Amino acid sequence: MATAVYPGSFDPVTLGHLDIIERTAKMMDHVIIGVLQNNSKTPLFSVEERVNMLRSVTSHLDNVEVMSFDGLLVDFVHQNHANVIVRGLRAITDFEYELQMAQTNRVIAGDIDTIFLTTNLKYSYLSSSIVKEIAGYGGDIDAFLHPMVAERTREKFRERMTAGKHQ
Numbered sequence: 001m002a003t004a005v006y007p008g009s010f011d012p013v014t015l016g017h018l019d020i021i022e023r024t025a026k027m028m029d030h031v032i033i034g035v036l037q038n039n040s041k042t043p044l045f046s047v048e049e050r051v052n053m054l055r056s057v058t059s060h061l062d063n064v065e066v067m068s069f070d071g072l073l074v075d076f077v078h079q080n081h082a083n084v085i086v087r088g089l090r091a092i093t094d095f096e097y098e099l100q101m102a103q104t105n106r107v108i109a110g111d112i113d114t115i116f117l118t119t120n121l122k123y124s125y126l127s128s129s130i131v132k133e134i135a136g137y138g139g140d141i142d143a144f145l146h147p148m149v150a151e152r153t154r155e156k157f158r159e160r161m162t163a164g165k166h167q
């Protein structure tokens with residue numbers, strides 16, 4: 001059985017991520033979305049919020065499950081009896097970092113392969129960071145996110161503004 005892990009920060013999940021998840025789900029028997037818990041970046045959403053949003057936007061995909069992980073990605077892949085890591089490649093600028101990760105992972109876990117899917121051209125410019133920047137300035141993020149995720153993102157920034165005013 002081919003089980004793939006699609007890892008990331010997903011802060012928040014974008015339509016670009018969702019496109020990769022849907023395409024991977026068609027190719028693999030089982031897909032585990034691994035949400036990184038302890039990232040050096042300070043996330044906008046807690047890991048529970050990111051996992052819940054991912055569960056909700058992938059609920060139509062029977063062979064996809066969402067879990068959080070901490071520590072090394074290859075350990076998470078082994079623990080879940082998976083053999084493939086999937087990553088999306090948007091542009092050449094992603095390549096160096098992705099190649100470094102894939103090669104390092106292969107040295108520390110020779111039984112795991114990384115496969116890359118080129119992102120849908122429609123989303124080739126898209127990243128969670130850009131979406132957060134736009135949302136932070138009150139811009140329109142509806143073209144980039146599932147409607148529920150877009151609403152949660154707007155709410156987060158509204159909460160932050162309110163909290164900021166009371167400091």
Ligand code: PNS
Nearest residue numbers: 007008009010036071072073074101104
């Ligand atoms: O969405 P991101 O932030 O680009 O995803 C990066 C991620 C989660 C795939 C990467 O940071 C990761 O695998 N972190 C876990 C720690 C680890 O295994 N590091 C060594 C990778 S070479």
